[in-house]
Amino acid sequence: MATTKNEIDFLLHLADNALIIGHRNSEWCGHGPILEQDIAITNIALDYIGQARNVYQHAAELINQHADTIQLTQTGKDISLPVTEDSLAYLRDVVEFKNLLITEIPNGDWAQTTLRLFLLSQFQLELFNQLLKHEDPQVAAIVEKSIKEISYHVKWSQDWVLRLGDGTEESKRRMQNAIDAIWAFTGELFIQPEYATAACLNYAAIQTAWNQKVSAIFEEAGLVIPAKTFVQKGGAIGMHTEHLGYILAEMQYLQRAYPNSEW
Amino acid sequence: MEQDFEKIFQDKVDREIRIEPKDWMPEKYRQTLIRQISQHAHSEIIGMLPEGNWITRAPSLRRKAILLAKVQDEAGHGLYLYSAAETLGITRDQMYEQLHTGKAKYSSIFNYPTLSWADMGVIGWLVDGAAIMNQVPLCRTSFGPYARAMVRVCKEESFHQRQGFEILYVLSKGTEAQRRMAQDAINRWWWPSLMMFGPKDDESPNTIQSMKWKIKRFSNDELRQKFVDVCAEQVKVLGFTLPDKDLKWNEERGHYDFGEINWDEFWQVVQGNGPCNKERLDARKKAWEEGAWVRDAALAYANKKAKQKQAAA
Numbered sequence: 001m002a003t004t005k006n007e008i009d010f011l012l013h014l015a016d017n018a019l020i021i022g023h024r025n026s027e028w029c030g031h032g033p034i035l036e037q038d039i040a041i042t043n044i045a046l047d048y049i050g051q052a053r054n055v056y057q058h059a060a061e062l063i064n065q066h067a068d069t070i071q072l073t074q075t076g077k078d079i080s081l082p083v084t085e086d087s088l089a090y091l092r093d094v095v096e097f098k099n100l101l102i103t104e105i106p107n108g109d110w111a112q113t114t115l116r117l118f119l120l121s122q123f124q125l126e127l128f129n130q131l132l133k134h135e136d137p138q139v140a141a142i143v144e145k146s147i148k149e150i151s152y153h154v155k156w157s158q159d160w161v162l163r164l165g166d167g168t169e170e171s172k173r174r175m176q177n178a179i180d181a182i183w184a185f186t187g188e189l190f191i192q193p194e195y196a197t198a199a200c201l202n203y204a205a206i207q208t209a210w211n212q213k214v215s216a217i218f219e220e221a222g223l224v225i226p227a228k229t230f231v232q233k234g235g236a237i238g239m240h241t242e243h244l245g246y247i248l249a250e251m252q253y254l255q256r257a258y259p260n261s262e263w
Numbered sequence: 264m265e266q267d268f269e270k271i272f273q274d275k276v277d278r279e280i281r282i283e284p285k286d287w288m289p290e291k292y293r294q295t296l297i298r299q300i301s302q303h304a305h306s307e308i309i310g311m312l313p314e315g316n317w318i319t320r321a322p323s324l325r326r327k328a329i330l331l332a333k334v335q336d337e338a339g340h341g342l343y344l345y346s347a348a349e350t351l352g353i354t355r356d357q358m359y360e361q362l363h364t365g366k367a368k369y370s371s372i373f374n375y376p377t378l379s380w381a382d383m384g385v386i387g388w389l390v391d392g393a394a395i396m397n398q399v400p401l402c403r404t405s406f407g408p409y410a411r412a413m414v415r416v417c418k419e420e421s422f423h424q425r426q427g428f429e430i431l432y433v434l435s436k437g438t439e440a441q442r443r444m445a446q447d448a449i450n451r452w453w454w455p456s457l458m459m460f461g462p463k464d465d466e467s468p469n470t471i472q473s474m475k476w477k478i479k480r481f482s483n484d485e486l487r488q489k490f491v492d493v494c495a496e497q498v499k500v501l502g503f504t505l506p507d508k509d510l511k512w513n514e515e516r517g518h519y520d521f522g523e524i525n526w527d528e529f530w531q532v533v534q535g536n537g538p539c540n541k542e543r544l545d546a547r548k549k550a551w552e553e554g555a556w557v558r559d560a561a562l563a564y565a566n567k568k569a570k571q572k573q574a575a576a
Contacts, residue, residue, distance in 0.1 A: 019324075026318050026327075029334055030311035031546065033554025034561070035342055035355075042335040046328060053324045086323045110557045166567065167560025174556070247319075254322035254380055261438050263322035263380070263430075 005070055007136065008062050009098065009195035012088065013236055015055035016099035019089055021120060022048030023247055024107055033110055040156060044117070047149040054142045056085035090255035094238070094245050098193070101235040102185040104244045111171065112178040114160035119182065121153040122213055123189045126206040133200035158217055165221025172222065179218075180226055187231030194237075276477050281407035284350035292476055295469065296406050297351050298367075299478065301358045304344035305369035307337045308362075309543050313377040314386060322380055329426055330383060336419045343415065347408040363548050365535070370394075372459050374537030381434055381441075381448035387427010389449075389456040389494065395420045396490045397460065400480035428497070435501045442503075449498070450506040457521075458529045460487040488518055495519045 025045035032038030063070060064082040079087045102120055107113045128150060131143040164171040190207040218225060234240065254263070268287045275282060282288055311334050318334065321327035345355045361367035372390055377383070398420065401413040434445040461467055461483040473479035481489075491510075498505050509522035531537065 023319060026331060029318055029331065030308075030315035030338075031550045033550065033557035035308070035338060035345075037557075039335055039338045039342070042331060042338065046331045046335065049324060049328045049331065053328070056324070089324055090322075110554070163564040164557070164560050167564040168556070170556050171560030171563075250319050253320055258322075258438065258440055261322075261441055262433055262436070263326055 003197070004062060004066050006195040006197045007139075008059055008066075008070065010193070010198070011055050011059035011062070011139070013098040013193060013195070015052045015059060015088070016097050017103050017120075017124075018048045018052035018055065020097070020099045020103040020244070020247060021117070022046075022052060023251060024103065025113070025117070027107055028113065041113070044153055044156070047153070051142075051146045051149070052089070053085050054145070056088045058138050058142060060084055060088060086255070090252045094240055094248060096238060097240065097244060097248070098236050098238060099240075099244075100185075100188055101232055101241055102182065102188065104235070104241055104247060105182070105185060106243060108178065108181065109174055110160075111164050111174040112181060114157045114164070115175065115178040116182055117153060118157035118161050118217070119186055119189075119214065121150050121157060123206065123210055125150050125154055126209050127201075130200050130202060130206070131198070134198050135200075139198075161217055161223070162221045165218070165223045175221070176223055179223060183226045184229045184232045187229075188233040188235060191231075191233055191236070273475075276405045276475075279403075279477075281410060282405050283407045291472070292478075293351050295473065295476070295478060296409065297348055297353050300344055300348040300351075300409055301353070301361065302368050302370075304341045304348060304358065305362045305367055306373065307341035307344060309369045309373045309547065311337050311341075312543055312546055313373055313375070313539075314383060316377050317380060317383050320380070321383075326383075326430070333387075333423055333426065336423070340412075340416045340419070343412040344409075347406075347412045350408045359551060363544070363551060365544070368533070370459060371529070371532040371537060372455050373543060374532050374540045375452070375455050376539050378451070379444050379448055381431065381445040382452070384427050384430030384434060384445065385448040385452045387423050387425075388431055388497070389427075389452050390459070391420050391424040391427060392494065393456050393459040393490055395424060396486050396493075403477075403480065405477040428501075431501055431503075435503065445501075446503050449503055453505050453507070454524060454528075455532075457487060457491070457524055458532075460484070460490065462526070462529070491519050491521050 022045045025041050025048065028038065029042045029045065030038065032041055060083045067081050079091045100120075102116060105116070107116075125147065128143045128147050132140050132147075134140045134143070161175065164175040166172070189210070190203050192201065192203040196203075215225070232241075235244075255261075269289060272282070272286070272288060272292075275286075282292075314330065314334050314337075318327065318330055321330050345358060348358060349355060358367065362369070372393075377386070395417060398413055398417050402410055402417055404410045404413065431445050431449075434441045464470060464482045464484045467483050470479060470482055474482070495505065495510060495512075507522045509520060511520050513520045532540070535541075
């Protein structure tokens with residue numbers, strides 16, 4: 001049973017990452033710096049919401065199958081059964097969310113938004129490639145579909161890191177500021193959560209590959225990795241920044257204000 | 264000479280042959296099209312804002328995904344329409360400039376606020392519904408690039424309208440609070456939707472020339488009547504009402520009679536005094552101004568890369 005509980009928590013971790021980064025990117029919709037890029041970032045947001053749905057749906061299936069033996073929430077105020085993708089997204093509170101902190105910090109400017117996506121999607125690409133070998137074929141199938149999208153997110157965001165890093169003086173300064181602001185949140189990417197017990201996972205290998213790719217792009221763009229930073233962590237186990245509460249207050253408002261309604 | 268060209272041009276239009284960008288056209292025709300197409304493009308872009316307002320608050324993941332896709336479609340429509348207008352000899356940046364300085368207009372409907380989730384349903388049903396009524400005839404408009412852009416726009420708009428109606432249908436089967444939310448949204452959006460067809464025919468100075476050039480195929484009042492007739496029936500399916508005590512089937516005319524539109528409100532909003540005129544324009548200006556350094560960087564980078572490529576060749 002511990003295996004199933006771990007798998008569910010890990011799925012929630014993946015789905016929460018996708019939902020929260022999707023939410024942040026969707027905030028750009030209608031406000032992007034270039035019309036084509038507004039479309040691109042909205043499309044990326046849509047990809048992430050789609051991924052979140054696939055993963056929540058599978059998590060919900062497992063939770064409903066094992067409902068008698070699994071305590072879903074830490075607060076003990078369980079969501080009513082059967083759980084759905086929407087009850088998982090809309091009725092859990094901050095401490096129950098398992099997304100990485102890097103997904104929830106505010107968008108900042110275009111440099112910060114694209115850099116965050118680059119650092120995260122590069123990590124997701126490595127992680128998902130390992131998950132292709134997950135023993136649950138449903139997880140492998142979801143991940144396979146996501147990899148196609150994530151590969152595009154990597155390409156798109158990497159192009160922006162290069163363009164801004166090697167564009168004008170101002171864009172370089174902004175991109176370097178973004179790195180300085182976000183870097184503290186990258187350490188958490190490589191801390192293997194206790195529930196990430198699938199045999200196919202190797203976080204050390206993810207970190208090595210990520211470091212190589214990120215350094216290469218930074219070098220090409222003339223950007224510098226901060227020498228020493230403290231690692232901000234805790235998202236994956238429900239210890240978040242103050243920002244997540246506001247995201248959820250906004251996202252969950254209708255479900256909370258009009259409980260038990262169909263939409 | 265000019266007269267011969269004009270005759271050939273009108274002859275083509277009369278025979279339903281599309282006018283293409285390189286063909287000779289009267290200057291007034293070109294200017295009218297630039298005004299109309301850019302106004303339409305701006306409406307798509309400004310139109311992203313009232314709906315974008317609910318993306319982060321959509322009540323289910325499915326609704327969130329649909330709304331995101333819909334607003335993204337609108338950005339896409341803006342893009343084809345700007346491209347169609349560019350074939351007439353104006354740049355996208357010039358059109359933005361006209362929007363930001365208030366020289367160019369956009370559909371006034373987007374100057375109304377979206378106050379509840381039901382507004383997403385009503386915008387799809389009424390606003391996109393009215394837009395389709397206006398736009399389907401434009402698929403046969405005389406200027407080729409505009410007509411072709413409109414074919415694609417209309418296909419997507421009809422999907423938008425159905426999803427809007429479906430949002431309302433679900434609300435109509437929902438709780439008392441949801442039904443109230445939906446009726447309230449219909450009450451707020453009905454009259455502004457009727458205003459989307461523009462002033463009454465006798466106060467629409469451009470109509471006659473535009474009809475002759477087949478830029479326009481039906482008059483404002485004809486389209487408005489058609490819209491009222493359709494909505495008066497559809498609202499019955501939802502079990503809601505339209506906020507017009509004079510709305511009544513007229514057997515003799517074969518149409519619904521409806522009440523007088525508040526034209527004072529219409530002109531006020533056109534002149535910039537609607538509830539959200541300032542917010543909408545400010546949001547667009549802010550996106551444009553704050554995006555300047557991004558566009559500059561992209562251009563500088565592209566130039567650098569092009570030079571490097573040249574040097575290597």
